[in-house]
Amino acid sequence: MAILHHLTVFQTSHVHTHPGTNTCNALFPPILNRLQPRSLSTSSLCCQTVSIGGDHPFSVHTVYRRHFSRGSTIQLCCSTLQTDIGLSGGQSSLQDVELRAVQLAEDILSLRCCSRERLKFEIEYSLKRGTTDNSYVIKTEEGIILMDVPDQLFSRAYIQTLASSIDLRNIKSLIIGHFSPKRTESLTALGDALPNEVLPLKVYCSNPAAQQLRASLPTSLLEKTFSVNIIRPRDSLELGGAGRKLQFILTPTPRWPDGMCSYDSASQLLFTNKLFSAHVCDNNDFDAGGWDSYGQDWQFYYDCMLAPVAKQAEAALEKLPLVPQFSKPSYSGKKGVEVIKADLRYIFSSLLSELNLPISKAATLSKILESGSLLVVSAVCPIHGPIVRSTVTELLHKYGVWTQEKLKQNEAAVVAVIYASAYGNTAALAQAISRGISKASVGVESLNTEQSTSEEVGDLVQRCDGFVIGSPTLAGHMPTPIQNALGVILKNIDAKGKPCGIFGSFGWSGEAVDEIEQRLKSAGFTFAFSTIRCKFKPTESMLQTCEESGTDLAQAVKRAKLKEKKRTAPQSVVASSVEQAVGRVVGSLCVLSAKSGDAESAMLASWVSQASFVPPGLTIAVAKDRAVESLVLPGGRFVLNVLGEGKTAPVVKQLLKAFKPGESRFGELQTIEADNGGRIIADAIAWMECIVATRLEAGDHWVIYATVDNGQLQDNKTLTAMHYRKTGARY
Numbered sequence: 001m002a003i004l005h006h007l008t009v010f011q012t013s014h015v016h017t018h019p020g021t022n023t024c025n026a027l028f029p030p031i032l033n034r035l036q037p038r039s040l041s042t043s044s045l046c047c048q049t050v051s052i053g054g055d056h057p058f059s060v061h062t063v064y065r066r067h068f069s070r071g072s073t074i075q076l077c078c079s080t081l082q083t084d085i086g087l088s089g090g091q092s093s094l095q096d097v098e099l100r101a102v103q104l105a106e107d108i109l110s111l112r113c114c115s116r117e118r119l120k121f122e123i124e125y126s127l128k129r130g131t132t133d134n135s136y137v138i139k140t141e142e143g144i145i146l147m148d149v150p151d152q153l154f155s156r157a158y159i160q161t162l163a164s165s166i167d168l169r170n171i172k173s174l175i176i177g178h179f180s181p182k183r184t185e186s187l188t189a190l191g192d193a194l195p196n197e198v199l200p201l202k203v204y205c206s207n208p209a210a211q212q213l214r215a216s217l218p219t220s221l222l223e224k225t226f227s228v229n230i231i232r233p234r235d236s237l238e239l240g241g242a243g244r245k246l247q248f249i250l251t252p253t254p255r256w257p258d259g260m261c262s263y264d265s266a267s268q269l270l271f272t273n274k275l276f277s278a279h280v281c282d283n284n285d286f287d288a289g290g291w292d293s294y295g296q297d298w299q300f301y302y303d304c305m306l307a308p309v310a311k312q313a314e315a316a317l318e319k320l321p322l323v324p325q326f327s328k329p330s331y332s333g334k335k336g337v338e339v340i341k342a343d344l345r346y347i348f349s350s351l352l353s354e355l356n357l358p359i360s361k362a363a364t365l366s367k368i369l370e371s372g373s374l375l376v377v378s379a380v381c382p383i384h385g386p387i388v389r390s391t392v393t394e395l396l397h398k399y400g401v402w403t404q405e406k407l408k409q410n411e412a413a414v415v416a417v418i419y420a421s422a423y424g425n426t427a428a429l430a431q432a433i434s435r436g437i438s439k440a441s442v443g444v445e446s447l448n449t450e451q452s453t454s455e456e457v458g459d460l461v462q463r464c465d466g467f468v469i470g471s472p473t474l475a476g477h478m479p480t481p482i483q484n485a486l487g488v489i490l491k492n493i494d495a496k497g498k499p500c501g502i503f504g505s506f507g508w509s510g511e512a513v514d515e516i517e518q519r520l521k522s523a524g525f526t527f528a529f530s531t532i533r534c535k536f537k538p539t540e541s542m543l544q545t546c547e548e549s550g551t552d553l554a555q556a557v558k559r560a561k562l563k564e565k566k567r568t569a570p571q572s573v574v575a576s577s578v579e580q581a582v583g584r585v586v587g588s589l590c591v592l593s594a595k596s597g598d599a600e601s602a603m604l605a606s607w608v609s610q611a612s613f614v615p616p617g618l619t620i621a622v623a624k625d626r627a628v629e630s631l632v633l634p635g636g637r638f639v640l641n642v643l644g645e646g647k648t649a650p651v652v653k654q655l656l657k658a659f660k661p662g663e664s665r666f667g668e669l670q671t672i673e674a675d676n677g678g679r680i681i682a683d684a685i686a687w688m689e690c691i692v693a694t695r696l697e698a699g700d701h702w703v704i705y706a707t708v709d710n711g712q713l714q715d716n717k718t719l720t721a722m723h724y725r726k727t728g729a730r731y
């Protein structure tokens with residue numbers, strides 16, 4: 001077995017694994033257990049894609065180069081390897097891929113790769129509206145320029161559609177606005193599909209993207225197929241004829257250090273990659289229906305991906321001096337009030353545009369004018385979600401507002417999320433923890449140690465009110481940047497008093513998190529939640545645990561701040577007359593229970609009210625930091641149990657307990673599972689199965705409006721239990 005031979009050599013010569021283990025199995029059991037060599041060759045070097053962690057494919061050769069080689073002569077040889085590690089969503093598992101070619105301008109096309117299935121268990125996909133990966137095609141007199149390739153899930157369909165939409169012989173270059181290992185398969189497929197005469201294809205990307213490309217593609221393939229050109233600030237690319245240029249703007253953030261936008265002044269299209277994206281897939285290619293249709297999707301994406309890096313998001317936005325250019329809204333399918341609303345929105349956005357409102361605090365009008373480089377935008381073309389045409393002003397404006405709000409939140413209290421992640425799994429955990437922290441209205445500052453210096457880590461640890469540290473285990477250890485960050489934390493005398501937490505993804509042994517835990521514990525640090533250990537890619541319930549852990553940590557930070565405030569300025573705790581008056585509003589005592597995948601939660605609810613006859617509809621106010629909140633996003637399903645007078649005590653006692661992140665809420669209570677996954681309490685007098693139609697942000701709560709599609713009265717003799725209160729300042 002050639003492959004085993006080489007791996008054995010590889011392991012014994014370069015990797016120190018566990019004492020007493022001497023075969024390659026100690027290093028790569030998950031891969032090796034699943035390898036089905038079809039034909040092995042010792043002579044040809046050929047690196048195949050192997051998925052080891054989540055949906056991050058890379059070649060065995062790449063693993064070796066990235067982590068272990070340093071002047072090594074050993075090469076892994078295999079002509080074809082197949083793996084089915086079971087964690088990546090492969091092409092075959094995808095039922096509903098749809099490719100749509102959309103004309104954006106006379107010479108610009110978007111290839112929209114759509115899937116209505118929720119493809120991934122990552123926190124930013126929680127709205128369950130599917131996803132789209134947009135690639136763009138610019139036709140010039142001198143040839144065709146492609147912009148970005150989609151996720152591996154779409155690779156086959158993408159190449160087929162590309163080949164039927166354009167003549168591949170005319171492709172002249174490829175622009176990459178962001179590259180992740182998940183796109184390697186599509187890039188490789190593109191390379192395979194291109195005729196020899198266009199090879200090597202010119203690729204334009206930022207320096208970090210070029211590094212990622214080199215780490216993800218075998219050198220021989222990269223050199224033969226692509227010629228990489230690194231974009232520097234203010235670089236542009238001739239689009240052929242009449243001085244038309246594509247202007248590049250580097251917009252790095254810790255999550256996407258390679259982020260790059262491109263602007264075409266002729267079409268006034270701005271290609272923003274991850275910025276202004278949303279995970280949503282419907283029949284529309286543009287943002288028809290505007291804010292009402294996509295506002296929540298844009299905000300959710302922003303909250304998950306950009307809020308934890310608000311400072312860097314602000315810096316990226318400042319590089320984009322955008323002025324929306326307005327066109328009349330589309331009235332198709334709209335009637336009566338909807339037309340008036342669309343008109344009003346148009347007038348409002350035109351006014352905003354006239355005032356040239358800044359998209360970030362620093363990007364003031366004078367600054368923009370000084371720079372003399374306004375980018376007039378007719379449409380924003382992101383990598384995910386609809387092409388933004390009618391809501392440009394609102395979306396740009398909201399990005400500025402959200403960023404300022406988050407920065408303000410950071411001033412009050414901030415938790416540092418410090419991590420490294422080679423293949424994205426630990427990053428996905430970090431993302432979920434961050435969302436849990438911001439749910440509790442505490443600021444987040446995210447720091448990817450791979451792109452930061454020890455000084456930056458030290459500065460953040462000094463400034464923050466609490467921190468989490470996350471690491472993958474690679475070759476039995478934590479990566480060097482995390483080792484360094486841990487050293488900085490341990491040396492910082494003030495850090496010890498701050499609540500903290502540890503998390504990380506691993507494959508089989510997970511030494512990194514154990515070591516971090518052991519070192520922080522022996523130095524006397526206080527943990528706000530139990531260490532999170534995630535095997536490879538997180539499941540929904542793992543993400544829920546992360547989110548709840550983040551909220552727990554944020555609440556610990558808030559408690560510490562409050563204690564300090566009370567110590568310095570003790571306040572009276574007598575309820576105000578407003579609070580007493582509001583406290584006279586009463587509601588029925590209910591239990592809301594929801595399930596999504598393997599994540600489950602429940603809460604006591606008394607801010608419940610009927611809101612509609614047809615269809616039967618309810619509103620329920622859910623505190624923003626409630627664990628169940630992330631399961632009652634639009635489209636989510638839940639059961640509402642109505643409790644009976646005199647029958648509430650055991651239920652209330654159980655649900656008011658303190659729960660550990662991810663712990664079952666029902667304990668010994670008798671329940672049965674409803675068709676929609678929620679729990680029906682045997683002793684409830686009535687239950688209803690509901691679907692969340694929409695939700696409204698209302699102070700420190702979300703008001704959920706849900707329709708009832710099933711229900712039953714279980715006890716028609718007992719009256720509904722009411723929740724009477726003395727003050728409106730508490731439940």
Ligand SMILES: Cc1cc2nc3c(=O)[nH]c(=O)nc-3n(C[C@H](O)[C@H](O)[C@H](O)COP(=O)(O)O)c2cc1C
Pocket residue numbers: 052053054063067420421422423424425426427471472473474475476477505506507508509510511535536537
């Ligand atoms: C080169 C390499 C070495 C690895 N070594 C270990 C190891 O020694 N122990 C372990 O538990 N997991 C190991 N893993 C598995 C990773 O920890 C796992 O894929 C994890 O999900 C990576 O997290 P990340 O996506 O945040 O980088 C290894 C993975 C790779 C690619």
